[in-house]
Amino acid sequence: MSHLDDVAPGSASRLPPRARSATDAPVHSLDGDWRFRLLAEAPVDDPGRVPEVADPALDDAALDAAGWTTLPVPSHWVLHGHGSPAYTNLQYPFPIDPPHVPDANPTGEHRRAFELPASFAGAERVLLRTDGIEGLATFWVNGVEVGWATGSRLTTELDVTALVVPGVNVLGIRVHQWSAASYLEDQDQWWLPGIFRSVELLARPAGALDDVRVRADRDPADGSGRLEVEVDGAFPVVVRVPELGIHVTWETAADVAPVAIPAVDAWSAERPRLYDATVSSSGETASLRIGFRTVRIDGDALLVDGRRLTFRGVNRHESHPERGRVFDESEARADLELMKRNGVNAIRTSHYPPHPRLIDIADELGLWVVLECDLETHGFWDVEWRDNPSDDPRWRDAYLDRIARTVGRDRNHPSIVMWSLGNESGTGRNIAAMSAWVRRADPTRPVHYEGDLTGEHTDVYSRMYPTLEEIDSVCGTPVASIHETAGATGAKQRAKPFILCEYGHAMGNGPGSLADYEDAIDRWPRLHGGFVWEWRDHGLLARTADGRPFHAYGGDFGEPVHDGPFVMDGLLLSDGTPTPGLAELAAVIAPVRVRVAADGSGVRVENRRHDASTDDVDLVWILAHDGRPVGRGILEHAPLSAGEAATIPLPVEARAAGHAEEAHVTVQVVTRHDAPWAEAGHVVSSHQALVRDRPVPRPRPAGRWRGDALGVGTFDARGDLVAWGGVP
Template sequence: MLHLTKYWDDLHVLHVNREEPRAHYIPYADERSAQSAKRGQSPLYQTLNGQWKFRYYNSVHEVKDAFYEDGVDVSGWDDLLVPSCWQSNGYDQMHYSNVNYPFPCDPPFVPDRNPAGLYLRDFQVREEWLGKQKHVVFEGVNSCFYLWVNGSFVGYSQGSRMPAEFDLTPYLRDGSNRMAVMVLKWSDGSYLEDQDAWRYSGIFRDVYLLARSESRVRDVFYRADLSEGLDQSVVQCTIDTVGSVDVTIQLVDASGVKQGEASGTIDGSATFSLTVEQPELWHAERPYLYSLFVTGGGEVLHFKVGMRKVEVRDGVFLINGQAVKLKGVNRHDSHPELGQTIPLKHMIQDLHLMKRHNVNTVRTSHYPNDSRFLDLCDELGFYVIDEADLECHGVLHAGDYHMLTKDPAWEAAFIERAIRMVERDKNHACIVMWSMGNESGYGVNHIAMARWTKERDSSRVIHYEGAALKYNGHPDTDCLDVNSRMYATVQELLDYATNESLNKPLLQCEYSHAMGNSCGDLQDYWDVIYKYPKLMGGCVWEWCDHGIKAVSPEGEAYFAYGGDFGDKPSDGNFCIDGLVSPDRIPHTNLLELKKVIAPVLLEAEELSKGLVRVTNRYDFIDLSDCVMAWKVERDGETMEQGLLPVLHTAPKQSEVIEVPYTIPAEGGRWFLQITVMQSRDTRWAAAGHELTSEQFELPAPHSSMDQETTIAWKPSLKVRTEGSEVTIEGFDFLHVFDLQAGTFTRVTKHGVPLLQGMPKFHIWRAPADNDRKIKVFWRQEGYDRIETKVYRSEMTLAAADKVRFEVEFSLGGYIKLPILRGTSIWEIDGEGVITVAAEMKVREELPYLPRIGLQWMMPGGNEELEYFGYGPHESYVDKRRSVRKGKYALTVDEMYQSYVVPQENGSRYGTEWATVSNALGMGLKFTSPGSSYSFQALHYTPEDLTEAMHTYELKRRKETIVHLDHRMNGIGSSSCGTDLLEAYQLSDKEFAFKLEIAPVMKEDE
């Protein structure tokens, strides 16, 4: 092995020769290039991104040769792009773990088999840098690394997601230089980086050189102190220098007008003050930014300045004096091909998507993001909870959740995580809260972190969820400004909000676990959050599915997850828990969130007079940038429409408007829809982008269409019995009922088959990720393997215009007693319309059902759907705020909602009628007289979806499987956290419902 000092499991060594942390900036040669904020335009910046020579070893102990020495032949090495992750390029083991350490928990020691990656790069230094100090900055290296230049050891660093800067001046020479880096997969810092994510390694963020003056500005920290009335801002700018430097600062507004200037000679540290009268304030709704130019030592530094005030007053979280609700998401660095290496355009894509879906807050779970991400949040307008790169969740299973945070030996490592985050990010207006990490217990080391942070920066509040009393950590929480919870129930939020002895605002740093088909509880949460000032909002877990782009043996593209690479221990698909897919296609979860947290609320005031109440839920801006369009539909057809006058409703205020529609005078189903759109282009969406919409059913007279149609001829049915089969033949149809099976075996119209197999009552749905707890009990009771037992089946009526069958039956699975017993009455009228009325009783002690209804399989070719119900996308009893009632036409394939792990999907809550037909309109119309039902039509059975663990394992059937559910269990978000609310559980023990199945020729209607 190489002769190396073993820093990687020495708690007393966190770095060697690394520069002190500072604010993030790039030095420029003049104000013009600094204004561009394009680092490539700075002659003082040189990227080292690109192709490096690379060699991977399974263990650092296998590295025998001094690869870093000058002149070593590396022609036989691999080429590896920097930045990148080893695992994304075929080296080492792809590994996903949530809580557990992927190695024995023996802090601070890591396995002797510690994979190592060797990097080599030859580079030139610009001639104009002669006489300059030369620094290298590594923005992110996981987990630790040693650095050599031209054969000389430069230094060591650990702490994966923060910059490491080294002075290379003594080591560089004219002409060609060689940089050598050895990255290790594990270090003692890995005990503090046990985040719920893929475990990536390597130089995964940017690397670059900086040319610095010998006497220079080293650090800048500005604070914009706003007066009580917010009409004056005093910008306190503290500057640290290396040597004596003549420094000038200028503050310029967004239009280029100078707002203040100060200058002086600094040798060490000094603070300048600039006063701005009537400042434009920064907030997420209108993120106004000033520019601060700091000139000294032949360099110009440029910082964006947002003037805003963050505070807690009387238990309420305030920004600029206003109570603000944080409508947030948790975001990991995650790319389906690049792993944790995130291109700038990918960051922009994420933030634009968030803006388009009314998200205003990002929690950087669970480490500081790339500095450019924070630049974007400043510019686009997001509140950021900046989280330290600190999670030691794995000690929970080692026996003591507080093992590391209560151990003074780890204090320096803990505090350094806060210092490096705060020092780098302190000049970002978007950051409204510092987080002391995640899921790491709570003890004296966290308290030390928080106290240092408060002393260094009192302009923001401090958060750490691990201090919650339920974890039995250290009782002293005075250093924290907010209380926070993960996955608190709605009732727990209500209890907190109404408890007058609790005087801190409450943040749900994680709630509504968005895994698979999820987020069925959002409206319930936000009804309470909006109502109580102490509840400051929360962040949905989480933004994106962490799927890895892969190809099946059959050549089909899919997304892989934990365990697919043989990784152990692994938490399987628990990394697939986002509002968007790995390739950033929004799930319906995100559409639901967009609606629930929309900035405009529309409510019926007096619809008979066209009156609607509009509430502005923005905190700072009026509604003058919104345009509202309205339309009235009758039975799904647009009857009239128009635009409303521009409103100037003040923030947090309401007004009643009159929508000039004609009050319905004819029968039918009439709906008013109002859509709120942005009136101008923004960086994230064009004018006309929908912010929210609302639908109201209008009162209308009884429709003559509901009356029975008189026909000029009388139907005459022919009934014949052969064994157990009863054939019912009419003028243009022929149905066959099997008395032994208690159901139909054939249904036709004009000879066209409309039934494949036999209709059956069904209770199983493919478990959604949120069913992961209850599905154990479902399966124990046989819900997933039901068979029908017929006790009695007889034809009780055989008239010329009607045939009736009565069936007594039960549903049950092997081993267990029957799940339910019921009676069904099947009738066929003279036109071939089938009506089934069912009554059922569920065994008393059983867990609630997944669904209850009828499954009807139709032959291949029945691809066209039309329905009147909620759409256009899937909806459930607790997940339907983002849909509206109307008439929708689509295909069976379009009904399907793809999730990385196949599961229940595509159901349409509140369907009143649905038609499934072939291309010529020949098919069936399904109605539930006097009520609505949940409608689903897919090319997969629930059993198909249950058995498949990846999308490529699904084999599309040619048949169309129709589900007509009297009731469908709610979706919730209980894959992590709270159970499904009782109101949405299918826990009734008695059911009665009626369905009508009518053969149709749509083109004749």
């Protein structure tokens, strides 16, 4: 049967989700050149037709003579000349008729021949793992169907032990661009079908670790830690954290117990302290990097290690002008380093789990992460949410499957401080079921979802693009009802931590009013900051008729249904060039803020960090006469703890105007030491004051204005009649 209209998340042969960690068990990548052909429509008349089978003549070029070509994996086939991309923000690119999709359904058939490496000899099981396939994927190994899966930005694992053989094997993957699952992935981005993340074979030895789940709490009162490790797999198990002197052995599952630690350093976005750990069984050793911190909600306060958490974040899609959503680790690291250099301390992974390595980098560099599930049904807003899957019990398993795979993969990361159920999907029974599942599976992190207007299923109140007046009404005296709420519902939301999951839209010459929003965040303790929309433009590299390159947006590929340039709304251009909006954001959200007095007599210093002092920065003053630097020095100051502020006098020489016509003093906050994201000398923030103003001659008016006249009437500057026929 065809799976295209099936609302199930995939076949029963898929393995349960599990946490990602490094392992010494063999892993064999199948990335590289695959054979590929594109069908204009899904083969619904013969859905069981196998795209390829094992053939002793596989290496014969004649096998691929009938329409097959070469395609790199990972990739999106529409970026390699097979069909075209399409961009929509809200609307679906096909009629809303769930769970049905068009017969015109581009379908890519991929095949790859492989041999099991010698390191797989003796493996008890062989698993096939994919991390991202946009569309509905069906898998064959040596002509036998293994299973099928949906969830484009989610990991799928299948057991292929019984199907692989010594010598040459053939893996076939058919990807239908459209399926019932497409209704759950309307995520304000390009529709880019294909196998866009890695495909791997995993050797699972006897005595392997099936899953390792870690909880690392820290008590801010005394700095002690508590490590809990849950293991699915063979015992005995040995847990080691050498730096903390931990070396424990559990002979059976009944022996597993928390490990108390007298003192641990905290993990935070400013001090991302990680401890290397290993968990070993007889057959496998998993390596993890553990960060200790405790996230909790106390009334309307969101706290990490007892301190109020403020997000100065961005929404981040995965996008590259040539590769689409294909991940490049060096570029991802450069992206996050640029965020850090510009004061960004948080990422909302809009609107799906990113490549797993991105969260590793966030752990290492230090960024708070709101990890969002691969879910959005925004197009149903156009039909007043009628037939929305979020409240249709037929889709319950699909919703629960998506959140389980989201949490299951990434739960061991200290950078993740909140789970988000998805984006702009209305509300209903399936959203409620997702929330309940998360709270059972991981009670250590709050649940976020902006679409929960009544606050029934979430731990924080989240809004997109509220006005400044609305923020004051939510946080202060309720002079107006909260957005789409009233009465008791509004009171309930006002009692929660408040977050702006999207604000400061960066399209065009945006973002606007950033300083005003930052003032509101400073003014209202229950407002925990937010995430600017968005980090980068999504333009795709294209060429004009005469060969000139440009970054294309919706409609540029001839798609009849699109949302135009709304995909170009980032703080960076599509090629990664920062816009002036990023410079403005960096100035507004600076973690250490300086303000030079108008007369240059002193400087106000505010440490706006979460938990780090200012002992790692210098305050550098620079005096300029008529635009030329003439003096420089370092201000002596006692380090300020997080949340503290002080006024430091400027020395006389820092504001000596001398014979200059114009003099300025600038104070910079400069890092003292190299960091993973910036070399020593990086300017965190700065402020400038005018010490002496350049004298400017007052211009002499060419004549005297005596009012405007119309007929016999004379009018003043406001347009009021002041005389009629010369009579006042």
